Amino acid sequence: MHFEYKVEGGDFTQAGYASSQIKKTLKQLGADPAVIKRVVVALYEAEVNIVAHAYRGTIFADITPSGIKLRLEDEGPGIPDIEMAMTKGFSTASPQVREMGFGAGMGLPNISENADSLTIDTEVGKGTTLTIIINFNKV
Amino acid sequence: MNIRHSTYHRALEITENICIGCSHCIKVCPTEALRVSGGKAGIHADWCIDCGECYRVCPTRAIRVMDDDFNHIFDYQHRILLVPSVFFAQFSDSVPRDTIYKIIGELGFTEVCAVEQSVDTLIDEINEYVKNEDGPVISSFCPAVIRLIQVRFPSLVDNIMKLLPPIEITAQYYKKRFEREGVSDKDYGIFYLTPCIGKIAAVKSPVGGYKSPINGVINMDYFYNKVYLAYKKKLPITRDIIINSELSAKGVLFPTTGGESSHVEGRTLAIDGMKNVIDFLEMLENEEIKNFDFLEIRACDESCAGGILSHRNRFLTADSLRNYAAQKPDTHNLVNDYKNYCSAVVHMDKIEPRSMVKYDRDIEIAIKKMENARELKQLFPGIDCGACGAPSCEALAEDVVRGQADINACIFLRTIFEKRGEITLKEAIRIMEEIWGKERFDKQD
Numbered sequence: 001m002h003f004e005y006k007v008e009g010g011d012f013t014q015a016g017y018a019s020s021q022i023k024k025t026l027k028q029l030g031a032d033p034a035v036i037k038r039v040v041v042a043l044y045e046a047e048v049n050i051v052a053h054a055y056r057g058t059i060f061a062d063i064t065p066s067g068i069k070l071r072l073e074d075e076g077p078g079i080p081d082i083e084m085a086m087t088k089g090f091s092t093a094s095p096q097v098r099e100m101g102f103g104a105g106m107g108l109p110n111i112s113e114n115a116d117s118l119t120i121d122t123e124v125g126k127g128t129t130l131t132i133i134i135n136f137n138k139v
Numbered sequence: 140m141n142i143r144h145s146t147y148h149r150a151l152e153i154t155e156n157i158c159i160g161c162s163h164c165i166k167v168c169p170t171e172a173l174r175v176s177g178g179k180a181g182i183h184a185d186w187c188i189d190c191g192e193c194y195r196v197c198p199t200r201a202i203r204v205m206d207d208d209f210n211h212i213f214d215y216q217h218r219i220l221l222v223p224s225v226f227f228a229q230f231s232d233s234v235p236r237d238t239i240y241k242i243i244g245e246l247g248f249t250e251v252c253a254v255e256q257s258v259d260t261l262i263d264e265i266n267e268y269v270k271n272e273d274g275p276v277i278s279s280f281c282p283a284v285i286r287l288i289q290v291r292f293p294s295l296v297d298n299i300m301k302l303l304p305p306i307e308i309t310a311q312y313y314k315k316r317f318e319r320e321g322v323s324d325k326d327y328g329i330f331y332l333t334p335c336i337g338k339i340a341a342v343k344s345p346v347g348g349y350k351s352p353i354n355g356v357i358n359m360d361y362f363y364n365k366v367y368l369a370y371k372k373k374l375p376i377t378r379d380i381i382i383n384s385e386l387s388a389k390g391v392l393f394p395t396t397g398g399e400s401s402h403v404e405g406r407t408l409a410i411d412g413m414k415n416v417i418d419f420l421e422m423l424e425n426e427e428i429k430n431f432d433f434l435e436i437r438a439c440d441e442s443c444a445g446g447i448l449s450h451r452n453r454f455l456t457a458d459s460l461r462n463y464a465a466q467k468p469d470t471h472n473l474v475n476d477y478k479n480y481c482s483a484v485v486h487m488d489k490i491e492p493r494s495m496v497k498y499d500r501d502i503e504i505a506i507k508k509m510e511n512a513r514e515l516k517q518l519f520p521g522i523d524c525g526a527c528g529a530p531s532c533e534a535l536a537e538d539v540v541r542g543q544a545d546i547n548a549c550i551f552l553r554t555i556f557e558k559r560g561e562i563t564l565k566e567a568i569r570i571m572e573e574i575w576g577k578e579r580f581d582k583q584d
Contacts, residue, residue, distance in 0.1 A: 020421060
């Protein structure tokens with residue numbers, strides 16, 4: 001099952017819409033609450049990353065019986081140093097973004113912790129694509 | 140569909156011959172558990188959380204509270220009524236509380252006690268509990284909120300505080316007291332005057348591996364009428380009643396918004412009203428809310444002052460409670476007794492989620508059905524008119540893929556199908572009558 005959501009850079013008030021929708025869907029499918037929590041946390045962080053850093057982006061979600069694959073493509077500055085970006089507490093967020101309670105440098109590390117697989121494709125000056133895979137637990 | 144006329148916990152029942160199938164209830168249900176079929180409302184029992192929002196809007200009082208028969212109290216020699224502070228706030232301040240006590244005695248009870256007598260002890264236990272927990276602790280006070288979390292927010296069940304609510308602790312105190320005095324459990328009956336429907340469900344089928352010592356639940360709306368009528372008629376008082384009026388200001392205010400959170404150390408928040416509660420729990424579930432130690436969350440606007448069975452205006456009720464509290468001391472004389480007899484019994488087990496199976500337990504089938512429902516939803520007009528008997532176009536789409544409704548139930552699609560000659564006018568009318576009942580259209584002839 002396929003879903004797509006548009007995300008606008010700088011639109012913090014709408015951030016979290018995609019993760020809420022995906023959460024609702026997974027609940028209705030009867031997925032394990034622990035798995036849903038990981039999906040929601042990872043997706044929310046990734047969604048906020050687009051809002052905080054990129055110009056715009058699209059979230060593609062594919063749900064299959066084995067799990068969920070999330071692809072977040074953005075047009076934005078890209079990540080110059082992925083290793084640094086994966087370090088807890090490292091942040092390039094502007095003071096304005098931090099004032100809103102975001103940009104604590106936990107985004108990518110948190111996504112990685114909650115995902116079964118995380119791939120980052122990035123090109124400086126063009127944008128970033130995150131691919132997150134989270135498997136459903138076999139009951 | 141497992142549509143019945145009573146709920147999961149049998150706290151509510153739709154009286155079929157009174158229900159006019161007006162569909163008001165289907166629109167307010169926070170779990171979309173109601174449908175109209177054959178001109179009558181039905182409850183999807185597994186989804187109901189006993190919040191009573193449907194009861195609140197029912198114009199004909201077709202939704203009946205499954206309280207216990209009042210005469211049941213006379214099965215016992217000692218008849219204790221546990222009265223919530225909200226009950227006294229149902230009366231205007233000019234009705235003396237002493238007279239109310241006497242009337243309660245005349246109506247048959249041998250002893251009366253405040254539900255919130257256990258609150259002082261409970262607050263100490265809550266503070267101890269919160270200190271030892273990581274995440275935000277959600278209060279276990281409101282039974283509708285517990286059931287909402289079980290059904291709609293299963294990932295948050297572990298956040299619910301595993302301490303009993305005041306009513307159960309006070310009931311346990313009485314049980315212990317009678318045991319101490321050597322009174323057989325056949326000889327005493329503990330009754331609870333409830334301001335809400337959720338608490339009926341909570342007493343009859345409690346969560347967290349607990350069995351309530353409460354012998355019966357009395358509807359506060361019903362009992363208010365009984366007491367007020369006796370007051371108006373100046374019913375002569377011929378019987379004695381033991382009044383256990385030990386109660387602190389904290390206790391009086393505990394059922395009001397903030398009455399619990401204001402006594403908990405750390406960062407706390409008080410949220411009331413079903414819509415606010417759902418919005419907040421969504422955020423909490425998304426982990427958008429951090430750094431809170433304790434959350435007081437209650438389904439009714441103005442908490443129990445706005446309880447389903449509280450007839451008086453919620454703001455006036457809350458105001459009366461504040462006045463009542465101003466006359467009460469900071470603590471009371473039985474606090475130590477409660478500590479000694481109850482601290483061992485205030486804990487309950489983990490609360491289990493109650494999953495709401497929307498499509499199928501098999502995820503592969505569930506995904507297929509959901510895909511179908513998404514396609515169907517696109518087909519429906521998105522007006523959420525409710526003329527199909529379901530609360531929204533989305534709910535109808537789900538019902539159709541579950542095989543519990545027909546696509547022709549949509550009045551708009553039906554009209555289009557009719558225009559195309561795919562169904563006859565006669566057939567369209569038959570569907571309308573199937574949903575809304577045959578008789579209701581007879582008057583139009």
